[in-house]
Amino acid sequence: MTDIAQNSQSKLEALNQWVLEVARLTRPDRIHWCDGSDAENEALIQAMQADGTLIKLNEDTHPNSYLHRSHPDDVARVEHLTFVCTTNRDDAGPNNHWMAPELARQQMDSLFEGCMEGRTMYVVPYCMGPIDSPLSRCGVEITDSAYVVANMRIMTRMGAPALARIERDGSYVKGLHSTGDLNPDRRFIMHFPEELEIQSFGSGYGGNALLGKKCHALRIASHQAQSEGWLAEHMLILGIENPKGDKHYIAAAFPSACGKTNLAMLIPPEGYVRDGWKITTIGDDICWMRPGADGRLYAINPEAGFFGVAPGTSEKSNPNALASLQRDAIFTNVAVTDDNQPWWEGLDKRVPAIDWRGNVYDFNAGKPAAHPNSRFTVSAKQCPSYSPMAEDPQGVPISAIVFGGRRASLVPLVFEARDWTHGVLVGAAMGSETTAAATGAVGVMRRDPMAMKPFCGYNFADYFAHWLSFDQANAKLPKVFHVNWFRKGDAGDFLWPGFGDNMRVLEWMLKRVAGEVDSQETPIGHLPKIEDVNLEGVELSQEAREKLFGYDREGWRHEFASIGEYLDEYGPRMPEALKDEQKATARSLG
Ligand code: TSX
Ligand code: MN
Numbered sequence: 038m039t040d041i042a043q044n045s046q047s048k049l050e051a052l053n054q055w056v057l058e059v060a061r062l063t064r065p066d067r068i069h070w071c072d073g074s075d076a077e078n079e080a081l082i083q084a085m086q087a088d089g090t091l092i093k094l095n096e097d098t099h100p101n102s103y104l105h106r107s108h109p110d111d112v113a114r115v116e117h118l119t120f121v122c123t124t125n126r127d128d129a130g131p132n133n134h135w136m137a138p139e140l141a142r143q144q145m146d147s148l149f150e151g152c153m154e155g156r157t158m159y160v161v162p163y164c165m166g167p168i169d170s171p172l173s174r175c176g177v178e179i180t181d182s183a184y185v186v187a188n189m190r191i192m193t194r195m196g197a198p199a200l201a202r203i204e205r206d207g208s209y210v211k212g213l214h215s216t217g218d219l220n221p222d223r224r225f226i227m228h229f230p231e232e233l234e235i236q237s238f239g240s241g242y243g244g245n246a247l248l249g250k251k252c253h254a255l256r257i258a259s260h261q262a263q264s265e266g267w268l269a270e271h272m273l274i275l276g277i278e279n280p281k282g283d284k285h286y287i288a289a290a291f292p293s294a295c296g297k298t299n300l301a302m303l304i305p306p307e308g309y310v311r312d313g314w315k316i317t318t319i320g321d322d323i324c325w326m327r328p329g330a331d332g333r334l335y336a337i338n339p340e341a342g343f344f345g346v347a348p349g350t351s352e353k354s355n356p357n358a359l360a361s362l363q364r365d366a367i368f369t370n371v372a373v374t375d376d377n378q379p380w381w382e383g384l385d386k387r388v389p390a391i392d393w394r395g396n397v398y399d400f401n402a403g404k405p406a407a408h409p410n411s412r413f414t415v416s417a418k419q420c421p422s423y424s425p426m427a428e429d430p431q432g433v434p435i436s437a438i439v440f441g442g443r444r445a446s447l448v449p450l451v452f453e454a455r456d457w458t459h460g461v462l463v464g465a466a467m468g469s470e471t472t473a474a475a476t477g478a479v480g481v482m483r484r485d486p487m488a489m490k491p492f493c494g495y496n497f498a499d500y501f502a503h504w505l506s507f508d509q510a511n512a513k514l515p516k517v518f519h520v521n522w523f524r525k526g527d528a529g530d531f532l533w534p535g536f537g538d539n540m541r542v543l544e545w546m547l548k549r550v551a552g553e554v555d556s557q558e559t560p561i562g563h564l565p566k567i568e569d570v571n572l573e574g575v576e577l578s579q580e581a582r583e584k585l586f587g588y589d590r591e592g593w594r595h596e597f598a599s600i601g602e603y604l605d606e607y608g609p610r611m612p613e614a615l616k617d618e619q620k621a622t623a624r625s626l627g
Contacts, residue, residue: 065158073196114244130496162200163193165339170430176210191342212248230260256494267327273301280313289439290488292469302357305540317424332513335432347381367414372406381407442469448521450585453563460517498610532581560625
């Protein structure tokens with residue numbers, strides 16, 4: 038046996054040992070190693086239809102598509118039950134719930150003990166990112182949920198090719214998941230970034246159970262990225278092609294309920310399409326990027342599918358998403374029509390027959406028929422705007438990073454950061470107003486740095502320092518922008534049309550990247566000169582023009598005082614350079 042063969046055999050041997058160790062603890066009736074084949078998927082879907090996990094939808098309108106109804110108490114991520122278990126508490130930071138690793142393991146061992154009795158244990162090898170990309174990373178999820186397997190097959194490169202890469206790489210993230218009895222009192226999502234391990238018990242919901250997504254690709258990967266010199270971000274990636282055929286790529290971070298998936302799949306206004314502009318989609322949720330040999334940041338989408346919020350997705354808000362959902366999709370917690378088609382609020386004017394819990398829908402009860410966090414799972418390949426570059430192992434070069442939030446007041450439509458450090462401050466200070474879809478009060482501003490508040494696997498102060506560290510002499514970093522599609526007028530109306538018209542803002546960003554236009558310099562950054570934004574075909578009132586393209590010194594003075602207080606919450610680990618940037622801006626606001 039050659040050294041290499043011996044080595045790879047021992048790597049799989051280690052995986053085998055871990056699987057057996059988990060089986061000794063959880064005591065499943067069967068162990069199934071997933072190969073990702075069509076035959077395997079069909080057998081799983083058959084079994085899930087037989088036991089009621091999946092309900093077949095209308096084959097004529099939605100071929101090969103299924104509905105899953107989760108336990109009604111298991112419909113969303115559970116931040117208060119999500120922990121980052123680092124040796125030192127400060128490494129997790131005030132932005133995470135922390136538990137000592139030994140205590141967390143003890144607690145999880147007792148939950149996992151015997152939890153798979155009578156069940157099948159699935160071993161799911163997966164790769165986050167194109168199989169042959171140096172930016173990709175692998176994992177193995179052990180789960181007792183066939184629904185998780187079916188979703189992981191869509192969301193990741195799952196099965197035999199991933200196992201082969203694991204055999205080559207040797208390293209992978211170990212994820213252990215059981216739905217347990219779905220008791221919310223016995224539910225925990227534990228991360229052990231130092232050991233590249235995840236343990237999740239008591240939930241079957243996507244963000245808690247599809248461990249490749251938020252747990253691996255964001256929490257564990259952000260920690261790994263910090264030590265390896267790259268970035269794991271909660272960002273969509275889109276491509277823009279101009280009439281000359283130049284291609285640019287933009288990565289953008291938004292908190293929930295800002296329409297990230299809609300922006301990733303944007304269809305430009307008619308005039309732009311006629312002139313030869315094109316938007317392509319690389320990803321809608323997660324972006325891994327690292328500096329290339331030329332100093333630019335190169336990005337991949339580690340996912341292979343979309344796990345999107347259904348409500349609000351319509352022919353008007355996102356035709357590309359709807360087109361993606363015509364076949365081979367899994368719907369979770371949506372309503373159905375009388376002819377068994379999936380339905381959700383905002384889709385169209387039909388009235389559904391059955392609500393997300395499986396009860397006859399009572400229109401007069403005034404409650405939504407689909408759960409507000411109901412989801413679709415679908416392969417990215419089914420999206421008409423999906424870019425072939427999403428499969429490129431080298432990734433795509435990023436020309437602009439965009440941060441955004443839902444802000445009814447103060448924040449203009451778009452501004453550009455002065456430089457990288459200022460850009461990091463813009464990302465660190467970003468926030469969004471809560472909507473009815475989230476729990477709690479509506480319209481309250483919450484800071485959500487880089488949209489990573491629930492997903493950064495380490496101390497935010499160290500995370501900002503890591504971002505600042507990319508500003509090297511040979512770096513050709515993207516320009517950083519901030520956008521707000523949600524500015525309201527005094528009458529409470531949205532001032533910007535949004536959706537496809539956001540293309541006009543993206544075009545201005547590219548003009549800035551190319552150095553084709555100058556700007557209004559203000560203490561908060563570069564605002565567009567209104568004549569440099571193509572507003573042909575949009576009607577904006579005088580109030581809209583002033584509020585979207587102007588800046589309110591007095592309001593920003595208050596905002597910067599609040600940003601200063603926010604940074605101070607992270608204590609002495611907060612990088613001086615960021616605090617200095619905040620102070621300098623505060624001073625120039627007078
Ligand atoms: O996704 C949105 N985007 C980004 C699209 C590429 N939404 C939906 C947010 C909920 C997830 C938006 N909502 C956007 C937006 O740009 N803007 C708005 C606010 C808005 C809503 C309705 C209208 C205009 C703005 N106008 C009419 O309905 C006619
Ligand atoms: Mn997300």
